[in-house]
Each structure stands twice: as structure tokens, then as C-alpha cells.
Amino acid sequence: MIQLQSIHKTFHPETLNEVRALRGIDLQIRRGEFVTIIGTNGSGKSTLLNVLAGTVRPDSGKIVIGGKDVTRQQEHQRARTIARVFQNPFLGTAPDMTIAENLLIASLRGKRRHLRIGLSSARKNRFREQISRLEMQLEDRLDHLIGTLSGGQRQAVSLLMAVLNKPDVLLLDEHTAALDPKSAAQVLALTRSFIESENLTAFMVTHSMSQALDLGDRTLMMHKGEMIDDISAEEKKRLTVDDLLDKFADLRKAEKLTDEMLEQLRREYR
Amino acid sequence: MELWLGAINLGFLYAFMAMGVFITFRIHDFPDITVDGSFVTGAAMTAVGIVSGVNPWLALSLSFLAAAAAGAATALIHTRFAVNGLLAGILVMTALYSINLHIMGRSNIPLLSEPGLIAWAKNLNPGLPSEIWLCLLFGAAIAVFWFLIALFFRTDFGISMRATGNNPAMAAASGIPVNAMKIFGVALANGLVGVSGSLVTQYQGFADIGMGVGSIVFGLAAVIIGETLLPAKSIWIQALSVIAGSIVFRLMVALALYVGLNPIDLKLMTALFVLLILIAPKWIARRRQTSAALSGLSLTPSGYKKARLVGALIVCALAAATAVVFFRPAFFAGKPTIRVGIVQLSDHAVLNMTRNGFLEEMADRGYQNGENVIFYIEDAGGDMATVNSILDKFLQKKVDLIVTISTGCTQAAINKIKETPIVFATVANPFIIGAGQSDTDHLPNVTGVYGAIPMDRMMELTGALLPGKIKIGCIWDPAQVNAVFNVRQLQAQIKKHPDIRFVGATVTGSAEVQQAAQALVHKGIDAFVLVTDNIVFSALDSIIKVADIAKIPVILSDIERLSDGALAACGYDYRQSGVQAAHLADRILKGENPADIPFERYKKLTIAVNPDVAARLGIALSAKLLAQATLAGGHPQKDGPSKRLAVFVFSDNYALELSTQGILDELRRSGVLKKHRITVDVKNAQNDYATAQAIIQDIVRQQYDYIITASSLALQVTANGNKTIPHIFGTVTDPYRMGVAKTARDHLPNLTGVATFQPVESAVSAMRALFPKAKRVGLIWNPAEANSEACTLKAREAAKKFNFELVEKTVGRTDEVKDALAALLNSGIDLFFTSGDNTVILASATLAQILMEHNIPYFTNDPADIERGAFFSVGADYHSVGVETAKMAIRVIHGESPKDIPIREYVPETIGVSVKLADRYGVKIPDAYLAKAAVIRR
Secondary structure (H helix, E strand, O other): EEEEEEEEEEEEEOOOOOOOEEEEEEEEEEOOOOEEEEOOOOOOOOHHHHHHHHOOOEEEEEEEOOEEEEEOOOOHHHOEEEEEEEEOOOOOOOOOOHHHHHHHHHHOOOOOOOEEOOOOOHHHHHHHHHOOOOOOOOOOHOOEEEHOOHHHHHHHHHHHHHHOOOOEEEEEEEOOOOHHHHHHHHHHHHHHHHHHHOOOOEEEEOHHHHHHHHOOEEEEEEEEEEEEEEHHHHHHHOHHHHHHHHHHHHHHHHHHHHHHHHHHHHHHHO | OOHHHHHHHHHHHHHHHHHHHHHHHHHHHOHHHHHHHHHHHHHHHHHHHOOOOHHHHHHHHHHHHHHHHHHHHHHHHHHOOOOHHHHHHHHHHHHHHHHHHHHOOOEEOOOOOOOOOOHHHOOOOOOOOOHHHHHHHHHHHHHHHHHHHHHHHHHHHHHHHHHHHHHHHHHHHHHHHHHHHHHHHHHHHHHHHHHHHHHHHHHHOOEEEEOOOHHHHHHHHHHHHHHHOOOOOOOHHHHHHHHHHHHHHHHEEEEEEEEHOOOHHHHHHHHHHHHHHHHHHHHHHHHHHHHHHHHHOOHHHHHHHHHHHHHHHHHHHHHHHHHHHHHHHHHHOOOOOOEEEEHHHEOOOEEEHHHHHHHHHHHHHOOOOOOOEEEEEOOOOHHHHHHHHHHHHHHHHOOOOEEOOOOOHHHHHHOOOOOOOEEEEEOOOOOOOEEOOOOOEEOHHHHHEOOOHHHHHHHHHHHHHHHHOEEEEEEEOOOOHHHHHHHHHHHHHHHHOOOOEEEEEOOOHHHHHHHHHHHHHHOOOEEEEEEOOHHHHHOHHHHHHHHHHHOOOOEEEHHHHHHHHEEEEEEEHHHHHHHHHHHHHHHHHOOOOHHOOOOEOOOEEEEEEHHHHHHOOOOOOHHHHHHEEOOOOOOOOOOOOOOOEEEOOOOOOOHHHHHHHHHHHHHHHHHHHHHEEEEEEEEEEOOHHHHHHHHHHHHHHHOEEEEEOOOOHHHHHHHHHHHOEEHHHHHEEEOOOOOEEEOOEEEOOOEEEOOOOOOOOHEEEEEEHHHHOOOOOEEOOOOOHHHHHHHHHHHHHHHHOOOOOEEEEEEOOHHHHHHHHHHHHOOOEEEEEEEOHHHHHHHHHHHHHHHHHHOOOOEEEEHHHHHOOOOOEEEEOOOHHHHHHHHHHHHHHHOOOOHHHOEEEEOOEEEEEEEHHHHHHHOOOHHHHHHHEEEEEO
16 A cells, blocks of 8 residues: 655755654555554654655655555645644644534545535535544534634544545554543544544554554554564564563664764774 | 715725735735735726726726736745745735836826726716715625625635635645645735725726835734624624725724824824734733633633633724824813813903904814813913913913913913914914014914904094094104004005095104104194004003093004003904914814914904093094994904815925915915905825825815815826816826816816926926037936826937937836936936936935036926036926916906816926036036026025
8 A cells, every 4th residue: 555665854954953864764554554653752753654644755765655656746635545633633623714614624635626615504414423423522513613622622523534535544643642641542542443444544653652552453663764673463462561662772772882883983984 | 974985985995905915814824915016906907908998897807817916926936935925925016016017108097087887887876976876886796795705715615725824734634735725815815906906996086006005004904903893703704894894994094084183193093003903802812811820720712702802892992092082082072181271461352352252163163161172261460470370381281272362472472382382363463473474484383363454444443433634643663664564554545535634753662652642742633543563552551641631532453452541443353363263273173283374364353442532532433333343332243154275285295395385375365265265274195095085085075165286196086086176286297197188178177277397398408508519318217106207208309309319217216216327327428317206306415416426417307406416407486386276276266167267387487507516517507597597506
């Protein structure tokens, strides 16, 4: 379904702020696979998601989605096949528009936008039905502004919007990280149920080791712009959170050494 | 009524623009300044289209498309090249200036007699008053527009567009091409602005390159006012609020004009008002938030809503308060905010009359003591020191205006008070006390009513009191110019009365007065007839004493002194003096500057007799005389209806000031104002098109009897907005280009006037006469100025005629002039010429300096330039132009119809020359020029 071939991305190249966010990522994901990604801060998880979505264009490499090379496509063009939910619950919805209007925009993802009255009663009825899946009693609040909802509710609506027109790929960027524990659990449960019921190909970045192990068929570990581990579903069943933490701890130790050595070698041989 | 309807109509027409600004500013969160330029683009397309015979609807569509293209350009620059949105707007707006000039081909296109949508709409009128009909029609059109645009915002496309502005990240993630959407939105917005420009142009009857300035501020103001008045989430209400905001804003402007606010302050007020509305809700919300945080609660959405509501309420209250402060409180009865101090020298009958006349007239004009105005009425009891302490009290009470009744009070007041406006009344001669040099040239904070006595009435009174052959004696000081003038007048009148003989005695000081009086008594005079003479009147007591002993009556020209023991006095109606003073006070309280209000002469004469003295002297007072005499009872009959004349000027500039002055001077000099009881109001649009529009609507609403306009744009606005009131124009370079006339005789029926072409040819001819060998003449001009363009066309012709090569450089702003000159100097010129170009004039001192260093003679069309270093000028004397305009107005006032008066071409040439520069260039100025020169710099 998704193929990434040696993706490189460097921000602010040749300046003091140079960040090599992605250093040659190669990845293959099958249709219907639910992948979780964990990694240290600045490991390139979010950049990877942005590259997939088209928000960030890679310096080199190739992106193929559903057999089609989309490397040069813009974000809104890729939106036909990709839907995403942002970490910030305020980013996924238009606050000064109503719930129904937001759902309408989501329902038009990948379709042409005509000069047709947007909120016909048929559409509204459909949205009312859809939003009942959230079980948040939002059915009668379709005409309320999204801005009046709580963060958890907004994120749940964002999620619903993302899956409204069944996307080929669903990108979730730590979408529960900014929520309180109760809302986070709620949204996570919804995420799981949507992905399972629609059999979606999903990509979920998370900070939580337990989430990473709990959810999905496959877990990727990233560090410094590289994919350092690829854990299969069977393996995940055996692993605990502590095992994962140990993996990172090992990495740090090893890396510290290599970094220092590298630095030294560089100095000596220049 | 017309003023308000006119304001609403303008509000409708500008609502399209407000909607455009709403789309960029609110929907796309994009502060788009292109609007200032695209408004003119819309106007230009329509004007050019209509003039070349295109169907007005097609012209309107072209306006929409052209303006939309401009908007698209801005958005494209912004999205494609990541240029800051504000900067992109400024770039396109600047470029549009040139493009608009290219579209129009010149800076101003008149549409007066052209068929447009407004003319078409007027033709459909079933017989309603024009503005009412337009109001209904515009209202219907706007209702349809409102329905359609709100509907648009509710379509799939419109909702996506709103999402793009509200949350671009989400929009992009949902597959909306954010940049394309932004380009479309800004283009649509500017297209609507273009529609506004098109309609306004058809409504006001012309397109002008400068008409877009400040559009963005107006648009923002309308959007923000609308939001404050109708805060709502529904797009229906949001769209409606924009339209309402546009109308409310125009009504505010109309209200400001209605209550007489100085248009200079209009822009400042707009800016302050918008600022207030912008910050107040936020400030309130923040306060709420802080207090909520203190009590450990977070601000709930409903709490925020409440804060907004309270904010809106407070803003409305503040707006009302500003209105109360800024606008005349007379409008809002019950709040005494105006304070007026009235001081009179003594409790004297005539002074009381003046005071009462003043107070009654003020009451008639809506100034109710204790309600909307406080009058501090003070009497100094004849003591000058008390006058001063009364004035101190006024200052401490911060009065808005001081009214001084009698000469003494006035003198004290004008010496002491330099800021607060002073209106004097019942003053014989304000010039003697230093209030000014002439009616118009006076202390800036002082104006008032005064008068010298007509001697014919004086002699009539004398004859009535002392029938038969008599000999009268008069005393005066020949050093007093005023007194000598009065005596000459008196002698001239006496010649018409064969029964009366005149015996005079002159004095050189008040000490000699008594002796002079005795000498006259010795010569056997039958009465003293004393004309106003300060020296003599200061020793009036001694004359009265001499007269008493000799049992000879004293007849005075000063009613104030009657009670000193004179028999009779012939002077002005002092009640009327108070009434006139009230008119002046009213004008000042409504915002006029006293410096701009000329002194007025008394309009009404009064005869007064002292019955006690008459009885003592055994003089019988005839019933006729008693009927006329004020103090013996009975007021003079009421005045007939007065007329009003508006002098309408588009902006403040030197030529317009001169010509306005000429108009006023001639109107006053001719006496036509007094004769026909005409009051004159000068109105200045401060270079703002919408203000000009509102002023002419106000003039029409108030049904002025005559309009005089100075400047081309005032002519154009008036010709379009007024079809009935007789209108005389002046200070117009080319009325034919303005579309008001085809030939001198074939012009709009209610107007005529004076055309003053710049004497370009004369200037060029002088160049040839002075510099027979010169070949190349440099010229700098601004194509955006209609007058400058006309002059340049003439210069081209004249250059051809006198065998010069004209080297032209164009500029758009004053700071480009220097570069243009450098380019000219580089290309090699022998002479330099500028003509009637306001952009270049501002740099004339710099130009002159550089040209002198390069030894290039500088010719202009304005003799005032000689003072700034120019070498030779042949110009029009704009004061004379004003006088000529006024003369034509006087013909109309005397009853001629403007229709029958041909437009007059009048160019009073005046020459300025710098002899010093002539020496430097080795040129001998022919005597013929020197003789004609008004300005010679040595």
C-alpha cells in the first residue's frame, strides 16, 4: 500500500540550526496494516508523517501510495487518499464553523466542491447518524460552533472527520497526547474501533510505550531520523513496556560512544 | 431627509466594498490593501466603458473582472512567492495607480450626461422623489445581493472557502487547495470592491484617480461596526451586519455634517472609533478572564459570549458618549455642556437690548439655557477692572465662547483672551481697538458685529427734530481717520438739505473739545450733530454741559451715549446686533473657526430719542418720530425672509483659498448680501470624495438659495448632486472637460461660471521673447492631476507654436520630482517650465535652487513661485477669479437665470519676475513685462 524509498529530509540546511530529520527511510506497509511509531524527541516521527501527508516535501527519495508515485503531489492532492488527525485538537477543526459544517468539509475530502447548498437535510441526517458513533451526545449540537466543544470532544470529531470518507491511509500524530487521561482513553477506544471496523491502513505516532504495544499490527522505532527497529505483531505480544524502554536505554549508551568517537575521528583526520 | 437618504444610499453602494473587505479580512484573515486601488479600477472601467458607449451592465461586469484580476494578482504574489500579504497588497495597490491612469487615459472622467445604471434607474422612477426611489431600488438590489452572497457562503464551495480562512491546516488536510482558494477569495473580494467603485462613480457622476484613498479603512470600519451591532455566528446575520455597518458608518458621517462637525476631524474620529471598537471587546474579555482565573475558574464559552455581549454594549455606550462629546450637544437635550459667557459694560438700555436680542435668538436656534447650554450673564457695572475679573471667571469656567457687548468689554477681552472664541456686538469700530485690519483680516479668535452710521438717516432725524432753516455744529479730530470719513459723509448729505448749514470745529485732543464747543455756540449753531469720534466722544460731557447752558440739543450717532444727556441718537438696532451676534455664535459653536468668519456690519438701524431732554428743551417730538424711535417704545418691524448661499470648496490649497477669498470679498463689497439678506456658509470637503458627496446632499437638503463652487471637483460633485439650486462655478481650468457644458452657451440650465485656463501660451511666449536662442524646454508634470494634464496639452501646442522642443518627465509623487529634474538636466535643457501642477509645486523651492545652480531659467504659471526662487511667471490671479465668480453670482442673485449667462473664460494674467535672476542670466526684462508685474524680486 505504502512504499517509502530512501527518504531524506534536512531542515535549515547549511545553517547553525541544521536538523537532519530523516536520513534514508525505507519502509513498506501493507494494505490494512495498523502501524504504531515510537521514538525519542526529534527522532523524525512527525516529519515522517508530514512527508507522507505532503505537508513536507522530502529532499530525496520516493513515496508511492497505492501503486502511485505521489512524491510531487501537494498536500491537498494527496488528501484524496490520506486523512489525518493532528496532535493539537485545535488544528483538526475550524473553530468558528459549526460541527455540521466541519463534517461537511470532511465529507468533501477527495471530491469536487460545487456551488450546491452544503447542508441539505439529507446530509445533516447522515452527519447526525455518524456523530452518534462518538457517543458524546453531539447529535443535537450539529449547529454549534466547534470552538464551543472541549478538547476531547474536538479531537473525537476530528477523528470522525478523518474516517468519514473512508481514507486509504489514516495518519494519527500523537492525537491523544494533548488530552486529559479520560478523554485520551475515549478517543483511543474510538480510534481502535474505527480502524478495526473500517479495516483502515493506519499510521499512529505515539509517545506512550503501552499504546504502541497495545495497538496495531506492527511497531516501528525511530531514532535520529533512522528506523532502528521494526517489531512484528508476534514479537509485540512477548514484549513489555520495560523491554521497550531498555531498547532505548541501550541505544543511548551505544550512541553516546559512537557519537564521541565519531567526533574525535573527524577532528583527527581533517 | 435627503441627507439621511443620501447617506443610506451611499451606504448601500459602499456595502459591496465592505463585503469585499469582510471576505478578505474576516473570511480569509488577510489584510488586503489592494482595495484602495481596485476601487478606482472598478470606477475607471465603468467610466471608460460608459463613455465609449458600452452597455452599463457590461461595464459593471468589466469593473468586477478588472478589480478581481487585481485582487488575484495580490493573492498570487502572496501565495506563490510567499510575500507578506500586507506588502503584496501595497505593491499591487501602487501598481494599480499607474494601471488605473492608463485605463482612464486621464485623471478624471465626467459621466454627467452619460447614460449609466443610476440614470437608467432614475428613468424607471414612477414619480417618487429621486433619492427615495434610489433608496428603494438600492435597498432591493442589496437585499438580493445579501441573499445571494449568504447563500454562496453556505454552498459546498463557500463553506470550504470559509474553512480555508478559519483553519488552513485543516483545510489542506481535507483536500482543499488552500492557495487557490485564497486567490479566488481575494479576487472575489476585490471584484465586489470594483462593483462598489463602479456604482459610486455612476452615482457621483465622475471617476477620479484619487477616489479610492482610505477605502480599506472605511471597509474595516463598516465590518467592525457591523459586528459590534449585530454580533452573530450565522452567516446570514454576518453578511447582513456588513451591510448594516456600511450604512451606519455613512449615517455617522452624515450626522457629523448635520451637527456641523468640522470635516477635518472626520478621519481622526473614524480611526478612533474603529480603534475603540477593535480593542474594547478584547479588553473586556481579558478582564473577565483575569477575574475568572483569580477565582480559580476557567472562562467557559458562555462566559466568553457574555463578555462579548457586554463588550458590544460598552462599545455602543462609548460610541454614544463620543458622539455626545464630538457632536454638538444641542442634539442631545438635557446635558448642559456648552458654556457661553456674556459680559456687558453696564446695565444700559442699549446693551440690555443687545443681550436680550442675543439670548432670544440663541433660544430660537435651540440653545436652551440650563438644558443644553449654560449662559453666564455678567454686568461690569461700568467698571473696566470688573470686566477683567468677569473674563477671568469665564476662563475658569472654561466657557466655549465669550460674547462681549460694547466696545470697552470687547477691547478688554481681545487683549486678555487669545484662545477662547470671542463674538463682539454693539461695537462701533472694532478696527480702532485692534480687533483686526479688515472684515476678513482679524484676530483669529475674534469675530463680531459692528457698524458705522449712515449719515442720511442722521440728517433725516435732525430735520425731523428741528424743522426749518438750521445751522449745525460738528466737532472732530482730523487725526482720526474714521471721524474724518464720517464727517465727509455728513457733509455730503448736508449738501442735499438746502435748509441745513454746516459749521465745523476740529480738535487735536479731548482737552480742546469744550473750547471748540463754545466756539461753535458763538457761531450761532442750532444743534450739535456729532459723528462717531473717539476723542470727541470721550469729552462728550463737556459738550453736553456747553449745550445745556446754551439750550442747544445734541444729536449723536451713538445710542450708547444717549443717556449722557443728548436729545437723540441715530444708530443701529442693538437688538438686531444681538441677533446677528447669535448667528455668529451659533456658527462658532457648530465648529467654525472665528478666524474664518468675517466681521459683520449691523443690518438694522435704530433711532432713539430722550423724551426728558426734549421736554427740557421744549422740542416737540412728532408722532412719526416717536413711532420710529426705539427708546420711546416699539420695535422696528420684523425682517423679511433671509436667503442662504453656500460656497463649496473641494480642498485647501493656495489657489482655492485665494479664489474663495475673492468670492467672499466681492460678495461683501457689492453689498448684495446685505441688500438681499443673504448669509454665506463656506463648506470644505477636505479633499475627500465621500465627504464632498455628503456636503452637497446637505446643501440640497437645507435648500440653500445659491451655490458657488471653487475647484473642478466641487463643480463636478455639485453638478451631479444638485439640479435645481442656481450654481455658479469658478476656479475651474476646463468646465468642458468636466462634462457640464458643451460650449459657453450650451450648459446645464442651473449652472454657469468662470473658466480659467492657465496662461500657458503667454508663459511660453515670454520664454521666446526673453530667450530668443533657447531650444529645449524641460517640463515635469503629474499625469494624475487633471489640471496639470490640461496645462501640459497646452504647453505642447505652445511649444510647437514658438518653436521650442518640449522635454517631458512625469512624476507620481513630490519626492520623485528631484530625480525627474536630474534626468532632464542630464538630457540637456535650456529652460524649465512647470504649470499648475500641485505635485511639482510642493518641490518648487528645491527645483529653483538646483535650476539656479545650473543657470537654467525657471518659468511657471504662478507668480507666487517667484518668492520660492522661480525666475519668471505668468499666472492667473485667483483672487480676481474669485471676484469674477462672485460677480456672476451677483447677477444671478439679482434675478438673472444661470441658463442665460454664458460661461465666461477669464484669465486675469499677472506676472512675477526675479530681477536678480535676470541679471544672473544676462537678460533684460522688457519694460512691458515689468510694468505688468505684480511680484518683482530684486
